[in-house]
Amino acid sequence: MSSMTISDHRPAPAAKVIQPAWVRAMHWANAVAIVVMIMSGWQIYNASPLFKFSFSSSITLGGWLGGGLLWHFAAMWLLMVNGLLYLITGLATGRFRRKLLPITPSGVIADTRAALTFKLSHGDLSKYNNVQKLLYAGIIVVGIVIVLSGLSIWKPVQLQYLTALFGGYDIARYVHFTCMALICAFLVVHVALALLVPKSLRAMIIGR
C-alpha cells in the first residue's frame, strides 16, 4: 500500500460508500459458501482422485465421503441462491457494467506492467483497473461454470443435456475440478492483495 498523497485534487468525501451493503452481504455469504464448497469438495475428490494426489485430511471438511457430501450439498444452496441474487442485482443496478466494463487488451497489458513494477495506484478504491476488471469479471464466469458443471455431475440423467454440453459426465468432473483450481488461484491473489491494501478489506466490511 502506497501512502495516500494529498493533492489539490479533491479527495473522496469520507462518507462515500465504496461497497454498498448488498455487495458486502453477498460477498461474505459467498466467501463462507466457497470455503465450505472447496474444503468439502476436496473431501469428495479424495474418494476417487482424478490425479495422482489427494488433499490432506487437515484441510478437508466432513471427515469422510458421506460427511463431505452433506456439507457440499448443503453449502451449494447458499452458493447458488446467493450467486443468483448477486448476478441479478449486479445486472439490474448496472454495477457490473459500471465497474467491470470496458476491459481492453491494451489496458490489461499496461495495468499488468504497472502492477508488476508496483506503480499501480489504489488511491480510488471505487474504480477498478483493467487487471482487476478482468479478474473480477473472469471469476464471475468461473463461478457460473463451476455451478453448471457441478449440476451436471449431480444430475447426469435429469440434466443430461447440460452434462452433454460439458462433453459427458467424466469430462464435467475435470471441468469442475479446473474451476475449483482457478478459484483457489484467484483467492491467493485476492486475499494477498486485500491484506496488502487493508482499506479495501475495510471497505468490504463497513462499506467505506
Next chain:
Amino acid sequence: MGRLRSLLIPGVDKKLLVKDAARAMPDLARRRFIAGGASLGALTLLTGCDVTDSFSADNLLAQISKFNDAVQAAIFNPDALAPTFPESAITKPFPFNAYYELDDAPEVSGDEWKLEVRGLVDNKKSWTLDELYKLPQVKQVTRHICVEGWSAIGSWTGTPLRDFLKLIGADTSAKYVWFQCADKEGYNSPLDMRTALHPQTQMTFKFADEILPRAYGFPMKIRVPTKLGFKNPKYVMSMEVTNDYKGGYWEDQGYNSFSGS
C-alpha cells in the same frame, strides 16, 4: 476560506499540514472495523463453538439432506431415460466395488436361492431363479455412477422391475420397494416407488450377456441407472413393498437417501 487561509503559517507546505491534520483525526471507520472484529472473536471464544463437531451442525446437515431428497423427488422425471451407449463404450474390466473385498462377496447357491416377496403385494410366492429367467428380458448399456465420483459403462440384461411388480400385484401407490441382500453386515436399501417404476429399473440376471457373475451380484441385482451405484442392490434376497421408510446400509450412515442422478 478566507479565515482559514489567514491561519496558515507562511512557509509551511499546506499539503503536509493537511496530511498531519488528517492523521491526528480519529479514524472512526478504522475503530469500528477493529471493534467489530474483536467482538466477533470474543463471541467465538465465549461460546467455544466448534462448527464441525457440534451436534446442531449434524442435525442441520441431516435436515438439509432430507430437503435435498424432496428436491430430487420433485425434479425426477419418470420419463427421462438414462443415456445409453454402444457396446464398444463398455468399460473393460468393469470394476468390482463394495465395502468388502471380492473374497468376502456373498456366495449364493443358485439352486437353493429363492427371491422372497413381502409387503403390499397380492401374490407373496417366492421365486426360483429358473422361474425368474423365464420372464421377458431387455438389455441396457448405461453408465454406472459411483457416489465416490468414478463411473463405468456396463451392459445389464434382465426384467424391468415394473413388469415384475405388476405381475405380483404390488400396490404401486406404496412409497418404497425395500431390498434386503446377502452382503455381510446385511446390506439393504429403500427404493422410492417412482424410481422402481422407471422403465430402465431392472431385475438384472446377466452382465455383458453372461449369467451375472458373483462379483456383480449373482444371482440377482437391481440395476437403477437413475441412482448412484450404492443404491443398486446386489445379491438380492428379498423385496418388500412398503409405505414405511426402513432405512438402508449406506443411507443410515449419512449418504443422501434419494441419491438420484
